[in-house]
Amino acid sequence: MRKRVHLGMSAFQAGCLPLALILLVFGCAGSGTNDTPTTEAPQRRPHYDYTHVYLRQLFFLEPGTLLFAVKTEGTPFLKDAWVTGAGGDPAVIDQIGCKVIASDPAATLVVIKPPDPVKATDAYFIALVVKNNKARYFTFEKINDLYNTGIEAALCEWTKSSHRNHRMATPKTSLQAFLTMLDHVLSKEEPPSGPLG
Numbered sequence: 001m002r003k004r005v006h007l008g009m010s011a012f013q014a015g016c017l018p019l020a021l022i023l024l025v026f027g028c029a030g031s032g033t034n035d036t037p038t039t040e041a042p043q044r045r046p047h048y049d050y051t052h053v054y055l056r057q058l059f060f061l062e063p064g065t066l067l068f069a070v071k072t073e074g075t076p077f078l079k080d081a082w083v084t085g086a087g088g089d090p091a092v093i094d095q096i097g098c099k100v101i102a103s104d105p106a107a108t109l110v111v112i113k114p115p116d117p118v119k120a121t122d123a124y125f126i127a128l129v130v131k132n133n134k135a136r137y138f139t140f141e142k143i144n145d146l147y148n149t150g151i152e153a154a155l156c157e158w159t160k161s162s163h164r165n166h167r168m169a170t171p172k173t174s175l176q177a178f179l180t181m182l183d184h185v186l187s188k189e190e191p192p193s194g195p196l197g
Helices: 011-029 046-062 063-073 073-087 092-095 175-188
Strands: 097-103 108-111 123-131 136-142 153-158 165-172
Touching: 046 063, 046 073, 046 123, 046 136, 063 073, 063 097, 063 108, 063 123, 073 092, 073 097, 108 175, 123 175, 136 175, 153 175, 165 175
Parallel strands: none
Antiparallel strands: 097 108, 108 123, 123 136, 136 153, 153 165
């Protein structure tokens, strides 16, 4: 009979161990694009890195682990990811939040509110969706209104390797506007993402 070894960790801590390793790898990796040494430090875009790189990569690496962390740790986890993962300004972390919209075996939808967008492509909201064993990552992005039409936001989606604009834009930047567009997309099409694990 094998003897069980207790490492002094709770079940929760043991469950977060893979996430801690993921955070360590991505937190140290940064967002550089090449290895060529330069005399200037690259200019970071924490809003972009947080939404389009850091959280997206964590999600597609292991959707269940990120969903678990967001659902159990919530805003403190996301605030730490903003500062340590994306190099964001701690002064704006009070703008970060999250809300679990649906959580059952058939479908999970968690909405993340990052810091207020500064430039085009920064997100008003992020949605982590797992439905029918498919992982999907949506963003509700600030857009440039070049023709003064009053349009403020567009619904976009990331897969593991590509970005898609759903060609749905609105003058509204509210959570309800995001959820309405998201419902339309989720009820009408097959997801482009591959099956989980």
